[in-house]
Amino acid sequence: MTASKKLSSEELSLLLFNLVAIKLSKHLLLLKANNILPLYLTEEDNFDHIQSDFLKWSLQLIKYLEDCSSKFSSLHDNKRVSVWRDENENSSDAEDAENNANNVDFTNVTNDSDKIKEMLTPTLKKSLTKQGYHLVGTHSGVKICRWTKSMLRGRGGCYKHTFYGINSHQCMEMTPSLACANKCVFCWRHHSNPVGTEWKWKTDPADKILFDSLEGHKKMVRQFRGVPGVKDARFEESSTVRHCALSLVGEPIMYPHINELISKMHSLNISTFLVTNAQFPSAIENLIPVTQLYLSVDAASKESLKEIDRPLFRDFWQRLMNSIDILRDKKQRTVYRLTLVNRYNMNEVSQYAALIKRGQPDFVEVKGVTYCGDSKNSKITMANVPWHADVVDFVQQLVFQLDDYDIAAEHEHSNCVLIAKLNFKINGQWYTWIDYEKFFSLAERFKKDGISFTSYDYMAKTPDWALFGASQRGFDPEDQHRFGDWAIFAG
Numbered sequence: 001m002t003a004s005k006k007l008s009s010e011e012l013s014l015l016l017f018n019l020v021a022i023k024l025s026k027h028l029l030l031l032k033a034n035n036i037l038p039l040y041l042t043e044e045d046n047f048d049h050i051q052s053d054f055l056k057w058s059l060q061l062i063k064y065l066e067d068c069s070s071k072f073s074s075l076h077d078n079k080r081v082s083v084w085r086d087e088n089e090n091s092s093d094a095e096d097a098e099n100n101a102n103n104v105d106f107t108n109v110t111n112d113s114d115k116i117k118e119m120l121t122p123t124l125k126k127s128l129t130k131q132g133y134h135l136v137g138t139h140s141g142v143k144i145c146r147w148t149k150s151m152l153r154g155r156g157g158c159y160k161h162t163f164y165g166i167n168s169h170q171c172m173e174m175t176p177s178l179a180c181a182n183k184c185v186f187c188w189r190h191h192s193n194p195v196g197t198e199w200k201w202k203t204d205p206a207d208k209i210l211f212d213s214l215e216g217h218k219k220m221v222r223q224f225r226g227v228p229g230v231k232d233a234r235f236e237e238s239s240t241v242r243h244c245a246l247s248l249v250g251e252p253i254m255y256p257h258i259n260e261l262i263s264k265m266h267s268l269n270i271s272t273f274l275v276t277n278a279q280f281p282s283a284i285e286n287l288i289p290v291t292q293l294y295l296s297v298d299a300a301s302k303e304s305l306k307e308i309d310r311p312l313f314r315d316f317w318q319r320l321m322n323s324i325d326i327l328r329d330k331k332q333r334t335v336y337r338l339t340l341v342n343r344y345n346m347n348e349v350s351q352y353a354a355l356i357k358r359g360q361p362d363f364v365e366v367k368g369v370t371y372c373g374d375s376k377n378s379k380i381t382m383a384n385v386p387w388h389a390d391v392v393d394f395v396q397q398l399v400f401q402l403d404d405y406d407i408a409a410e411h412e413h414s415n416c417v418l419i420a421k422l423n424f425k426i427n428g429q430w431y432t433w434i435d436y437e438k439f440f441s442l443a444e445r446f447k448k449d450g451i452s453f454t455s456y457d458y459m460a461k462t463p464d465w466a467l468f469g470a471s472q473r474g475f476d477p478e479d480q481h482r483f484g485d486w487a488i489f490a491g
Contacts, residue, residue: 018042036064119179119194119201128178134216137204139255142174142213143248144220152221152238153229154479159411160245160273162466162474163365163418164292165433169234171243172217172270176209176255181279183310184298185341185380197279197312199254206260210268214241241268242436247275247294253283262290266443271436275337278323279313285326289446289453291439292333295323295359299344300351308344324359333434333455334361340391341369342384349394353401362424362455363432364405366395368415388415395419408432409466411474418468424459430467433460 018041025039040057119139120128133141147158147168157168179194179201221238224230244265246252253276255261262272271291276284278295287293299305302317313319327334336356340346356364368386386394392410395417399405408420408430424431439458445451465472 037061116200116202119177124178124194134213134220136174136209136212136216138202139178139204140174140176140209140213141178141248142172142216142220144217145171145173145245147171148173148221148238149224151479152224152231152234153227154231154234155229156413156475156479159365159367159414159416159418159474160243161476162411163363163409163432163462165436165460166243166271166273167237169238170241171245172213172241173245173248174213174217175246175248175250175252176206176258176261177252178250179254180249180251180277181254181312182251182277183312185308185310185344194250195312196254199256203256206257206264210261210264217241241270243271243273245273245275247273251277251280253280253287258283259286259288262288263447266440266447269436269440271434271439276323277309278320279311279316281319281322281326284323289332289443291434291436292335293327293330294335294337294365295327295361296339297324297336297352297355298339298341300348300355304345304348308341321358324355327359327361331452331454333363334359335363335365336361338364338366339369340366340386340394341380342386342390344384346386346390346394349397350401353398356398356402356405360421362421363408364398364419366391366398366417366419370415386415388412391415391417407468409462409474410468413473413475423456430462431459432462432466434458435460 021039021041025035029035037057037060040053042053120135125135128135128141133143135141145158145168147156147161148171151157151161151168157166158171160166160171161168177199179196181195181197183195218239218241221235224235224238252258252274262274265272273292273294274287274290275294275296278284278297284293297320298308305311305317305320309316336359338352368388368391369380369384371380371382371385395407399407399419402419404422405419406422406425407417408424409418409432410416418432420430420432435458442453442457446453464470465477466474
């Protein structure tokens with residue numbers, strides 16, 4: 001008997017809910033029968049579409065049966081559904097479910113609906129709104145980051161403030177695609193967002209997404225007017241968004257008009273920090289210059305990546321490798337984001353070093369996983385969260401195997417350390433910060449004349465307090481630590 005993949009409760013529930021249809025279809029096909037309509041699979045809680053989809057599917061079946069004599073040949077050739085073949089026909093139903101999970105892509109087995117569906121169903125809208133999201137159109141969302149709130153009150157900025165000089169109180173966290181192609185074990189959304197391997201939903205225009213996202217963000221920020229501790233100057237500045245973290249949830253690069261959206265942001269002097277899970281290499285290749293491009297490299301081996309990210313693509317490892325190769329040719333700032341999960345990927349130092357040498361990113365962010373609470377869809381507990389000292393130790397081991405990199409900065413509060421190419425260390429000084437005005441000028445020139453530029457054209461000096469080993473441990477001395485009612489100044 002071959003070893004079977006261990007499924008999460010969510011995946012097993014999805015598979016078992018459709019098991020009767022799957023097994024019936026499989027055995028009919030083994031008897032040399034042909035599918036005349038695609039096998040339709042759905043989720044148990046997808047109440048919004050099951051009835052209407054079944055009605056449309058039934059009407060298609062009736063129409064086919066009424067005209068089967070003339071259309072049978074072409075229809076069954078064009079709509080044949082591939083099946084798996086069990087190596088062990090005597091395995092139990094549960095074993096079948098787990099063994100077959102690798103061979104069925106539930107997200108892309110759909111009916112032939114005559115209307116393109118919206119990604120955000122009423123049920124999903126209700127759930128996300130309850131979680132504090134401002135939903136935009138049919139597939140986008142924006143939410144206030146905790147560090148935006150923190151910097152408004154003078155209590156410190158996020159690690160991007162420390163590493164790259166963004167103003168956290170002027171940063172909008174959003175995504176043009178709530179859907180993703182992975183089900184990562186550490187996902188802070190606990191997998192309540194849609195999943196898919198291709199864009200199959202109604203598509204909103206980029207200008208509407210940007211306008212509504214900005215308005216939604218500003219509306220949420222305005223709620224902090226008069227809140228005790230909020231600094232007046234920063235509150236006024238927060239009405240002007242200067243940075244966008246395209247990393248809220250889902251896979252932003254899936255959005256078909258991502259280049260148009262990015263270009264519009266740059267025209268408004270909004271910097272772009274785009275994070276991708278490295279499963280869409282062609283989209284990465286076609287991407288216009290962004291301020292900073294991230295690849296989430298959550299594991300350094302095929303086996304551990306499958307366990308941590310739980311990707312939907314069967315060729316997920318090759319997609320990661322292709323994405324890494326494409327990233328190497330990008331001229332703007334590139335970053336690997338490594339999320340360390342104790343007992344999952346912290347013993348892969350040498351493998352990570354090999355991936356860094358292959359992709360040659362400008363920076364490597366190494367961050368301990370954040371515990372997001374108990375979930376039936378995730379086995380992550382506090383035991384999987386490394387201490388900051390463990391993250392530093394991992395980074396030191398990693399840098400030891402890399403000739404062209406060194407530790408540049410840290411943000412202890414976020415349990416995050418920055419590794420940078422030595423090219424960003426000039427005359428003994430690190431230049432990991434960004435000259436944003438220079439970037440906007442270069443991006444505009446690229447847009448008009450196609451003149452390329454590199455990450456070295458818009459770098460800026462890193463302040464001493466942000467450097468690795470500084471007494472502030474990455475906390476801006478202009479702000480203050482607070483522990484309960486006690487304030488401790490970082491400077």
